[in-house]
Amino acid sequence: MMNVTHSKVLKILIIGAGFAGLGLAVRLLQSGQRDWLILEQGEDIGGTWRVNHYPGAACDVPSHLYSFSFAPNPDWSYKFARQEEIFAYQQHLVQQYSLRPHIRFNCAVESAEFDEENGLWRVRNSEGELFFAKVLVTASGQLSLPKLPDLEGLEDFAGAAFHTACWRRDVTLKGKRVAVIGSGASAVQLVPQIAPQVAKLALFQRSAPYVLPKPDRRYRPWEQALWRHVPFSQTLARWLQYVEHEARVPAFSHLPALMKVPQWQFRRYLARQVQSTELRQKLTPNYPMGCKRILLANDYYPALQRDNVEVIDTPIKQVCREGIQTQEGQLFAADALIFATGFAATDFLAPMRIVGRAGALLSERWKDSAQAYLGLTVHGFPNLFTLLGPNTALGHSSMLYMMESQYNYLLGALKHMQQQGLQTLEVKAQPMQVFSQKLAQRLRGTVWGQGCHSWYKTEDGTNPTIWPGFTFSYRWLTRRFNPNDCVFTTLSH
Numbered sequence: 001m002m003n004v005t006h007s008k009v010l011k012i013l014i015i016g017a018g019f020a021g022l023g024l025a026v027r028l029l030q031s032g033q034r035d036w037l038i039l040e041q042g043e044d045i046g047g048t049w050r051v052n053h054y055p056g057a058a059c060d061v062p063s064h065l066y067s068f069s070f071a072p073n074p075d076w077s078y079k080f081a082r083q084e085e086i087f088a089y090q091q092h093l094v095q096q097y098s099l100r101p102h103i104r105f106n107c108a109v110e111s112a113e114f115d116e117e118n119g120l121w122r123v124r125n126s127e128g129e130l131f132f133a134k135v136l137v138t139a140s141g142q143l144s145l146p147k148l149p150d151l152e153g154l155e156d157f158a159g160a161a162f163h164t165a166c167w168r169r170d171v172t173l174k175g176k177r178v179a180v181i182g183s184g185a186s187a188v189q190l191v192p193q194i195a196p197q198v199a200k201l202a203l204f205q206r207s208a209p210y211v212l213p214k215p216d217r218r219y220r221p222w223e224q225a226l227w228r229h230v231p232f233s234q235t236l237a238r239w240l241q242y243v244e245h246e247a248r249v250p251a252f253s254h255l256p257a258l259m260k261v262p263q264w265q266f267r268r269y270l271a272r273q274v275q276s277t278e279l280r281q282k283l284t285p286n287y288p289m290g291c292k293r294i295l296l297a298n299d300y301y302p303a304l305q306r307d308n309v310e311v312i313d314t315p316i317k318q319v320c321r322e323g324i325q326t327q328e329g330q331l332f333a334a335d336a337l338i339f340a341t342g343f344a345a346t347d348f349l350a351p352m353r354i355v356g357r358a359g360a361l362l363s364e365r366w367k368d369s370a371q372a373y374l375g376l377t378v379h380g381f382p383n384l385f386t387l388l389g390p391n392t393a394l395g396h397s398s399m400l401y402m403m404e405s406q407y408n409y410l411l412g413a414l415k416h417m418q419q420q421g422l423q424t425l426e427v428k429a430q431p432m433q434v435f436s437q438k439l440a441q442r443l444r445g446t447v448w449g450q451g452c453h454s455w456y457k458t459e460d461g462t463n464p465t466i467w468p469g470f471t472f473s474y475r476w477l478t479r480r481f482n483p484n485d486c487v488f489t490t491l492s493h
Helices: 019-030 083-096 185-194 221-229 231-246 256-273 277-282 300-304 399-420 429-444 471-477
Strands: 009-015 036-039 109-115 120-125 130-138 160-163 177-181 200-204 309-312 316-319 323-326 331-333 336-339 353-355 384-386 422-427 486-490
Touching: 009 019, 009 120, 019 036, 019 083, 019 399, 036 130, 177 185, 177 323, 185 200, 185 300, 221 231, 256 300, 300 309, 384 399, 399 422, 399 471, 399 486, 422 429
Parallel strands: 009 036, 009 130, 109 353, 130 384, 160 336, 177 200, 177 336, 200 309
Antiparallel strands: 109 120, 120 130, 316 323, 323 331, 422 486
């Protein structure tokens, strides 16, 4: 039993001040809701786009699409925004809607426990401070927990070692020997930026990515002026980008033969960019296209052909004081190790401890594979909403579109609770089970469900991250809250 007599009870508590949390905050204000608070573990807003400030960090989704429809930005400088400009967009949102007074910074949540008697969530931060809320919304995202490989001897390394999401601005790479471990999205952006500065760069690659040309360009002043003074023109530009990306879904899902076109584009691009047959062989993936995220870059392949850059596809045996030793016994000396190894995307909400009804532990429930109805609600966890929860990530379009779909559902649920005088809302077991079964069935027929190792999947090959279809189908499912899928308790007076 929890004594909340002398504690302020919030209507809504949001965990995370990245895109998901900030967008929800704006929508809450627009709907007249002001009794809410955001808890942010960092010293500022931004989430992924605050911490990922490594050289070359940028988005691979077009700027108009990678922004909220209710907060368009006519001043994007490039078709694909850089990290600095995305972070500035987030800061502008906070300023425009006066969100900062509603955010508690340096407030890392350790646990959240549901009190069945009072129908409240009790949230504890790392300092032991308690917060009570009727509704708990997690907005920490799937790319918030950096993933580090388990390498023997790492503690013995004499130089600096850090993840791209924990970039060390105090470490000078100029003239140094640098080892980059990983060849995913962050490596493809980072390597071309640091290769001209370092004395030697060794790229350790477990599997080669599919890389296509990035159709990027700087927007012209007249285009920005048009979007600023004729807002519909920007809406149209966004819609065209949306349609272009949705048109790719059939190739990823039920018409895999369509993937032959981008496969041909990749082979032609690689052949034109890389002259060495040996290097071209190293850079040719051995898995189906789309099984891992397809990357966009114009400068990655040229960077790998520099005299001071070497691609190593031999597995790492161990790290030693001097550098990295491969399983073939070769030693690569290094002054700095940079881990471009991505995030633990399948470890949803880790390391928070979330306890629902009857002591149910969410981490245990999700131990084998995370499941949530619409990626948003979980049976046994009343009044809990998980923004960007299981199977809501995308391999082809903008996550912000998915966030806006979730906001619609969440706001509908809050409105229903208020109108009906309800204390708690909880999804029934059957709708959640049916939804999860249909998802699993749809994933089996997609390229995302095929047999390559990717950040989309758990160790046993389950894919709890990707939405296996059109984003407008998800928008349709979340267009309104359906009370028939839930059970409720009423307010006690």
